[in-house]
Amino acid sequence: MSNSTDSENTHILNKPITISGVMPPDDDASDGDTGTNSSLAPHWSADAPKGGKIVMNRALKESAAVPLFLAQTFVQSLRDVGYDSTTSALCEHVDNAIGANASEVRVLIRQTGKKGTLKTDIIVHDNGSGMAPNVLKVATSFGGSMVFNNRSGIGRFGMGMKTAGLSMAPAIEIISWQEAGAYYRMILDTVAIGRDKSNLIALDDPEYLGTLDADIANFFTVPMSFPKDTKEQILLAPHDIDLQDALGHSGTIVYMPECDRLSSATARTLVEDATKTFAHVYRRALTKGLKIYVNNRPVEASDPTLSMPSARHTRLSALDNISVKTSRLVTAHKISIFPHTGAPLAHDVHIKIYALPIREWSKLSRKALSEIGVFNDQNVTILRNDREVFVGHVTKLVKRHGTAAWYRIEIDFPGELDEAFGVASNKQGVRMKDFVVEAIKKEISDDLISIRADVEQVQAQNAIEKKGAGPSLSETKANEADPFQAEQLDANLTEAEKAQIEENLRGLAIGLQRENETEEEAFQRIQASRYIIRFHHDKYWPFYDVDHKFGRVILTINTAHPFYEKLYEPVMARALETTNGDDDDGSKLQPNNLATTLDLLLLSLARTQSVMSQSNVEAAELFETFRQNWSNTLKIQMSR
Numbered sequence: 001m002s003n004s005t006d007s008e009n010t011h012i013l014n015k016p017i018t019i020s021g022v023m024p025p026d027d028d029a030s031d032g033d034t035g036t037n038s039s040l041a042p043h044w045s046a047d048a049p050k051g052g053k054i055v056m057n058r059a060l061k062e063s064a065a066v067p068l069f070l071a072q073t074f075v076q077s078l079r080d081v082g083y084d085s086t087t088s089a090l091c092e093h094v095d096n097a098i099g100a101n102a103s104e105v106r107v108l109i110r111q112t113g114k115k116g117t118l119k120t121d122i123i124v125h126d127n128g129s130g131m132a133p134n135v136l137k138v139a140t141s142f143g144g145s146m147v148f149n150n151r152s153g154i155g156r157f158g159m160g161m162k163t164a165g166l167s168m169a170p171a172i173e174i175i176s177w178q179e180a181g182a183y184y185r186m187i188l189d190t191v192a193i194g195r196d197k198s199n200l201i202a203l204d205d206p207e208y209l210g211t212l213d214a215d216i217a218n219f220f221t222v223p224m225s226f227p228k229d230t231k232e233q234i235l236l237a238p239h240d241i242d243l244q245d246a247l248g249h250s251g252t253i254v255y256m257p258e259c260d261r262l263s264s265a266t267a268r269t270l271v272e273d274a275t276k277t278f279a280h281v282y283r284r285a286l287t288k289g290l291k292i293y294v295n296n297r298p299v300e301a302s303d304p305t306l307s308m309p310s311a312r313h314t315r316l317s318a319l320d321n322i323s324v325k326t327s328r329l330v331t332a333h334k335i336s337i338f339p340h341t342g343a344p345l346a347h348d349v350h351i352k353i354y355a356l357p358i359r360e361w362s363k364l365s366r367k368a369l370s371e372i373g374v375f376n377d378q379n380v381t382i383l384r385n386d387r388e389v390f391v392g393h394v395t396k397l398v399k400r401h402g403t404a405a406w407y408r409i410e411i412d413f414p415g416e417l418d419e420a421f422g423v424a425s426n427k428q429g430v431r432m433k434d435f436v437v438e439a440i441k442k443e444i445s446d447d448l449i450s451i452r453a454d455v456e457q458v459q460a461q462n463a464i465e466k467k468g469a470g471p472s473l474s475e476t477k478a479n480e481a482d483p484f485q486a487e488q489l490d491a492n493l494t495e496a497e498k499a500q501i502e503e504n505l506r507g508l509a510i511g512l513q514r515e516n517e518t519e520e521e522a523f524q525r526i527q528a529s530r531y532i533i534r535f536h537h538d539k540y541w542p543f544y545d546v547d548h549k550f551g552r553v554i555l556t557i558n559t560a561h562p563f564y565e566k567l568y569e570p571v572m573a574r575a576l577e578t579t580n581g582d583d584d585d586g587s588k589l590q591p592n593n594l595a596t597t598l599d600l601l602l603l604s605l606a607r608t609q610s611v612m613s614q615s616n617v618e619a620a621e622l623f624e625t626f627r628q629n630w631s632n633t634l635k636i637q638m639s640r
Helices: 050-060 071-080 086-099 133-140 160-168 190-195 214-221 243-247 267-281 283-287 366-372 415-421 434-465 473-484 495-511 519-528 562-579 591-613 617-639
Strands: 104-112 119-126 171-177 183-189 207-209 251-256 291-294 328-337 347-355 380-384 387-392 407-413 531-536 544-549 552-558
Touching: 071 160, 071 190, 086 104, 086 119, 086 160, 086 251, 086 267, 104 214, 104 267, 119 214, 133 171, 133 183, 160 171, 160 183, 160 251, 171 190, 183 190, 214 243, 267 283, 267 291, 267 387, 283 387, 328 434, 347 415, 347 434, 380 415, 407 415, 407 434, 415 434, 473 531, 473 591, 495 519, 531 591, 544 591, 544 617, 552 562, 552 591, 562 591, 562 617, 591 617
Parallel strands: 104 291, 380 407, 531 552
Antiparallel strands: 104 119, 119 251, 171 183, 171 251, 183 207, 328 347, 347 407, 380 387, 544 552
16 A cells, blocks of 8 residues: 555646646636626536636627637536446556557556545556657547547547546546656646636647656555455566666556546455456457556456356366366358448458357356356357457347357457447447348357257256156155145056056156166166156247156156246256255255255146046146146246
8 A cells, every 4th residue: 555645646636737728818717797698698507617617608709719629618528428337447548558569557546545535546557659748748639549540459539548537537647658767747637627718728748757756656666455465466666676667668657546436436346347357358468468467466368258278267176177168169150241331341240159068067066157157148249359349148139048158159340340330439338230130140040049959958968867866855755745645646546457557667667767877777766756757858848747657647847948947947956056065045945945845846736637637538638738828828928
């Protein structure tokens, strides 16, 4: 934590800032009026920029020149440009660093003071090419860019650095150098600009600094308050390294002191969110050698497609004993998209579909799968010029489905298609045009159908295997309770008929044999219980089916029905985790109890149907009609 004095920490806001321009006459120094016509008087709030109000009043006078942009209010309004989070704004600075060919970027979030009065200062530093003084001056202006509308890189408009900085703090300081120790500084202070009374506000020349201010130097030489374990922090310039040497021949620092608009009040949350987001947004740059540090901790690449062999998930302990650690590429497509209707030239969009290794990974606990990222609802990731601009679920592109967690879609497009993909200047998300969505859907629909079928087959098989070699707990409980039921199954059978049933059990067992179960094991299981639960996968089937054969109630559960996907399977998976030693919440309705209760609910339904249908053909027909209609009704309700 920095030991700087308060005066050092607020040196930007206390330092006089001169902005050149033609000063108005003294009589315009007050709020003024516009003469006798009161309808021309602006109705501004009391805290509106005073200088801006003066310029407005002057402009309203007859024949007065009106600037295209009223700088005093324009700069103030840019504070509300609308970043989703502090991390989204920080990405703008990382983008600029990559554009400057930096090999290392540091984001440093420092908090000082006590709870309730915390002061947060943020610095973003890169070792890129830096800016010459005249370029720094232009870059400080809004719209000033050396690559304006050049779509080959990340930035386009020359707005991001300023809007991102001001979205967090009322003043920003930009320091850049192209020679060791030759630091030049520009300052944008919304308060100072708001006071200025000039019609035209022009930027001063950059200020030359012999050395960095002590407060800024502390960011690079003193550990941040978080993480608390300073051994985790790799400082740019620890005590035995000269700061000027560590900063190198060139680079840029963007300093945002006294941030007043942050998405979280604590440095810990800000740091962890930035670390997590940078990991996947810049994953390709990280794998190519870019180093990003957040509060002096290196960021590891994270891959939503789970296909990168160097990504963080491959080193998780959950996969220590699993041979397959990444998803596999199923198919790759290239389609041509026009930027807009009537555009003369189309551009290539690359689409890759990955399948996660469900056969190997589905044996893991749900907790482990969540840690890996299987259930993080990030099955679509979209990149513009190798930089991720969206990750999540696109309902227009992919319907939510029980299999969606087990595949990933990665879409790459060039900057020339910004309009088609609906990328805003701040690169927050996409709003794809309908023709883009339809073109992608047409290309990948057959692939997704095939992947879903594979996943569903594995899920059905897993459901069978999870029951184990013998009767399940629910089957055993139902069997134990059977003598106490009011009406008995097969109550009117003769002893000879009962003996014949026992002989037929071996044939029944062969038909109900599970994979990895011997015929003898299947026979022993069927012989031990009057209740059998089996699984079948058919998207046209009802949720359940009931058979009453040879004294056995056979309940078949359809793994393709939404009820199975959204309730039955998650409940059973959670119960299996608890059985395997995962933590439990200690409630009365624990996962094992909940799973058994759900099975007993269905087995009791099956038993009742069997008893009432034994000698009543009409009842059997009624149950059959009810079963199908109820299942279809439930399917429609759960799918909408």
